[in-house]
Amino acid sequence: MALRAGVAGGVLSTIAVAGSANAATAAEPVTETIEMPTLTAALTSKVALSAEATQQAADAYQYRAEQQSAAEKAVKDAKKAHKAAEKKAEAAAKKKAAERAAAAERAARSAERTDLSGVQTAAATSSSTGSSASAPSQDVPAPASGSVASVISFLQAQVGDAYVMGGTGPNSWDCSGLVQAAFKQVGVDLPRTSQEQSTAGTQVGTSNLQVGDILYWGGQGSAYHTGVYIGDGKYLDAANPSKGVVIQDLSGYPADGAVRVL
Numbered sequence: 001m002a003l004r005a006g007v008a009g010g011v012l013s014t015i016a017v018a019g020s021a022n023a024a025t026a027a028e029p030v031t032e033t034i035e036m037p038t039l040t041a042a043l044t045s046k047v048a049l050s051a052e053a054t055q056q057a058a059d060a061y062q063y064r065a066e067q068q069s070a071a072e073k074a075v076k077d078a079k080k081a082h083k084a085a086e087k088k089a090e091a092a093a094k095k096k097a098a099e100r101a102a103a104a105e106r107a108a109r110s111a112e113r114t115d116l117s118g119v120q121t122a123a124a125t126s127s128s129t130g131s132s133a134s135a136p137s138q139d140v141p142a143p144a145s146g147s148v149a150s151v152i153s154f155l156q157a158q159v160g161d162a163y164v165m166g167g168t169g170p171n172s173w174d175c176s177g178l179v180q181a182a183f184k185q186v187g188v189d190l191p192r193t194s195q196e197q198s199t200a201g202t203q204v205g206t207s208n209l210q211v212g213d214i215l216y217w218g219g220q221g222s223a224y225h226t227g228v229y230i231g232d233g234k235y236l237d238a239a240n241p242s243k244g245v246v247i248q249d250l251s252g253y254p255a256d257g258a259v260r261v262l
Contacts, residue, residue: 147186147262148212154185155228155236161245163238173238173245179214179226188261190214198223201261206254212262215255229258 155178164172169181176194183190191197198216206215211231216223227237230247235255238245 147188150186151182151212151228151262152230152236154182155230156247158238158245159236159247161238163241163244167238175226175238178238178245179228182228183261186262190261194218194223194226195221197226198257198259201259204258204260206256206258209258210260213258213260215250215258217253217256220257223256227255 158169158173158178161169162172163174165174166177167173168177173181176192176197179197180190180192190200194216197214198218198220201214203220204210204213209215209229211229213229215227215229215235215237217225225237227235227248229235229250233250234247235250236245236247239248
């Protein structure tokens with residue numbers, strides 16, 4: 001359309017000039033005829049075809065650019081996915097290795113406990129046959145046998161009761177609460193805690209125990225557990241929440257010290 005407007009404008013200008021010239025030389029005959037260019041439509045078609053070809057080339061270039069960009073993105077995404085898969089596989093391998101190591105360690109500890117149990121059983125057997133000079137004396141009479149018998153009788157009556165931290169009876173106990181209640185039956189007022197009970201009465205060696213002696217585990221004055229020796233290498237205590245009040249073998253859990261209050 002612009003081309004047509006330009007051509008038409010040029011033609012009109014030519015006609016105007018020709019008209020002026022004709023007016024100035026009216027006496028002279030007109031010897032030439034000015035016509036509209038015959039190539040206007042063809043030229044316009046060529047321009048349109050050229051523009052369309054240019055647009056098609058631009059579209060093709062843009063399409064190729066988009067394809068290349070998509071391909072590059074796909075390659076990057078594939079690399080990221082591959083790295084993520086490698087990391088995941090590595091983490092899974094490390095986890096399995098850690099689990100195998102933990103299983104092996106548990107098995108080793110279990111074997112150690114089994115061996116230790118065998119050693120302790122052998123030591124208990126040796127102690128019961130009198131091969132150990134430091135083994136507790138068996139059923140040595142206590143100075144006040146009647147009072148000691150009452151303490152032991154009370155303790156045995158509580159076997160099977162539950163262990164409860166801070167328990168003082170009548171059906172649940174902690175270690176020092178049970179010991180305190182047992183000796184209270186014969187008029188002996190013991191301190192409430194295991195730390196204080198480990199300093200009550202006279203300190204005696206664990207190799208010279210008598211029935212009714214109070215056993216303690218830990219240091220004197222800082223004991224964390226107490227029980228009562230009942231003879232034959234055994235003691236009675238409120239052990240823990242899983243066992244409750246039980247009779248146990250002293251060879252399996254040797255006491256650190258003992259006091260005598262009767």
